[in-house]
Amino acid sequence: MDIEQIGKDALEEIKSAQTLEALDSVRVRYLGRKGLITNFLKELASLPAEERKTKGRQANLVKTELSTHFETRKARLETEQESASSQTQFDLTLPGRKSWLGNAHPITKVLQEIVEILVGMGFEEKLGPEIETEFYNYTALNFPEDHPARDQIACFYLDDKHLLRSHTSPVQIRVMEKEKPPIRIIAPGRVYRPDAFDASHSPVFYQVEGLYVDENVTLAELKGTLEVFCRRMFGEQVKVRFSPSYFPFTEPSAEVAISCVICEGAGCKTCKNTGWLEILGAGMVHPAVFENVGYDSEKYSGFAFGMGVERVAMIKYRIDDIRLFYENDIRFIKQF
Numbered sequence: 001m002d003i004e005q006i007g008k009d010a011l012e013e014i015k016s017a018q019t020l021e022a023l024d025s026v027r028v029r030y031l032g033r034k035g036l037i038t039n040f041l042k043e044l045a046s047l048p049a050e051e052r053k054t055k056g057r058q059a060n061l062v063k064t065e066l067s068t069h070f071e072t073r074k075a076r077l078e079t080e081q082e083s084a085s086s087q088t089q090f091d092l093t094l095p096g097r098k099s100w101l102g103n104a105h106p107i108t109k110v111l112q113e114i115v116e117i118l119v120g121m122g123f124e125e126k127l128g129p130e131i132e133t134e135f136y137n138y139t140a141l142n143f144p145e146d147h148p149a150r151d152q153i154a155c156f157y158l159d160d161k162h163l164l165r166s167h168t169s170p171v172q173i174r175v176m177e178k179e180k181p182p183i184r185i186i187a188p189g190r191v192y193r194p195d196a197f198d199a200s201h202s203p204v205f206y207q208v209e210g211l212y213v214d215e216n217v218t219l220a221e222l223k224g225t226l227e228v229f230c231r232r233m234f235g236e237q238v239k240v241r242f243s244p245s246y247f248p249f250t251e252p253s254a255e256v257a258i259s260c261v262i263c264e265g266a267g268c269k270t271c272k273n274t275g276w277l278e279i280l281g282a283g284m285v286h287p288a289v290f291e292n293v294g295y296d297s298e299k300y301s302g303f304a305f306g307m308g309v310e311r312v313a314m315i316k317y318r319i320d321d322i323r324l325f326y327e328n329d330i331r332f333i334k335q336f
Ligand code: DAH
Pocket: 166, 167, 168, 169, 209, 210, 247, 250, 280, 281, 282, 283, 303, 304, 305, 306, 307
């Protein structure tokens, strides 16, 4: 038989072999020890030299080509078989594995929301150091030398001069020292107080400070700014209340409360039956603070405010224990 024809037949059979077994029997029939091509090569011996040479070369060519085709087809059938068997092993009735998406911590989210609202109102974000000096944390903010807040037990002293800031108000001083009015800044960050760790206190928590200084800044602007902020933060329906208070660095000073988001003012456990929730300290910058940073207190006026981020988050999400924020129980954290 013609070697070309043998090669063509073999190729057809290789292509139509549907299993590895079928393919192997094709291989045996053509290339096996008693295979058609093997026999053909053996029979060449009886041919005259010239013919033997050309036919031999031809046959070897066909043989190599067929071997390549066998290998390719074999690899193909193997992958097919593999994927077929893995499909049968796949149990379609098994419940799926849920992919797990991380999320920002609720405090991070609320902090970002506060910052976003205030930046949207024209305030610029500034940061200050967490390790402060007594000067920035107290003196420049007009705390008298004998003020109880300066006491060893009221804040974390690191040495004679340094302490962990107990509020974000020192950033007001740092910014005013460097810049001239108009100033419109907010300063978010961590603050430290040696308080007992209980449902409403933590030794570390977050505050956002605000400061606006220019010529002719009025108390009405402070009220307007904080009213808008509270409505954006807690909803259009909230009422905002200002009541007189005291801080060394503001005069007059105010405590700002919103109508209770739970009972809407009727009185409940969360607002301790008052109908109000305190969320901010605020006031008009004290002239002594301006003098401490070298501003002319006759020329400039300003307002400042400070709020606790955890407190805002607790009100917003109706959480009654601050410790939940720091335990990092994933079941709690992932709800936000
Ligand atoms: N620093 C105050 C505190 O930690 C909060 C505060 C009150 C900040 C009044 C202010 C302000 O800027 O004007 O209790």
